[in-house]
Amino acid sequence: MILLSIFEALVAIKIMVVGGALLVASVQDVRSREVSDKIWGIAVPVGLMMTLIEAIMTPGYPYMLALLSGIFSVALAFGIYYAGLYGGADAKALAMIAAALPLPPYGFLGASPFFPLTVLGNGIILSLLLIPACLVWNVLFYLRGKPLFSGIVARWWEKLVAVLIGVRVKASTAESVHFNLMERVKEDGKRGFRFIHKVEDEAEGAAEEREGGGGSASGVTERRDGMDEKGEVHMCEGYAYVWVTPAIPMIVFLFVGFVLYFFAGDFVFRIVTILL
Helix, strand or coil, X not given: CHHHHHHHHHHHHHHXXXXXXXXXXXXXXXXXXXXXXXXXXXXXXXXXXXXXXXXXXXXXXXXXHHHHHHHHHHHHHHHHHHCCCXXXXXXXXXXXXXXXXXXXXXXXXXXXXXXXXXXXXHHHHHHCCHHHHHHHHHHHHHHCCCCCCCCECCCHHHHHHHHHHCEEEEHHHHHHCCEEECEEEECXXXXXXXXXCCHHHHHHHHHHHHCXXXXXXXXXXXXXXXXXXXXXXXXXXXXXXEEEEECCCHHHHHHHHHHHHHHHCCHHHHHHHHHC
């Protein structure tokens, strides 16, 4: 009974450590687009130490499964980071989860044995909710009698992608709220869409702002030199409306996905179970 109480206390502490670190990191990322490494410097060793204690104290603990989960999750986390699909803080967050909770905290029933990937899957599915939100916004924008693609030169499929992953807002709104610009202006002056936005682009814009380059944290006025290696201008200054994507940090979705796991479980596992 004492061992059971200690085990439950360890699990509860690990959940609080992971949840607290994700919450603090999410707040920092939303406010400043930067996350302090001190968060991971504290949470990772504390979580790893408690996992080792749990493994030693638990009869029949699945050491190899936990080790495989940790190694695979960390490798995937940093692989996605080096592919430029999300930021370093997101990769470190998954590494922290792998250290503290490599396995589901309350057993494998209804969940993948690789708990960090469960949190990542939950976060990705939650982020997909932006698609219907963007679609509704654009439909209402159109119904108010405002043209969606005025001044934009694009193919039909580009317009379809745009209404699903972006919104058209006033340029002043895009400057004052965290958005990523989804337009580009080529050398010939024609405006088109720019769908691929890697995290290093936003980081570069933020760095220029800190160095006095006059950029905006929203990403709308990033790269004031105007030109990249393709000869495209990532600026649409002087226009009343611009196309943008909501710049909600992935770590926010990881935090919400982590919390919702304890109420709704593993979203990906549930979807696969239903389909099969």
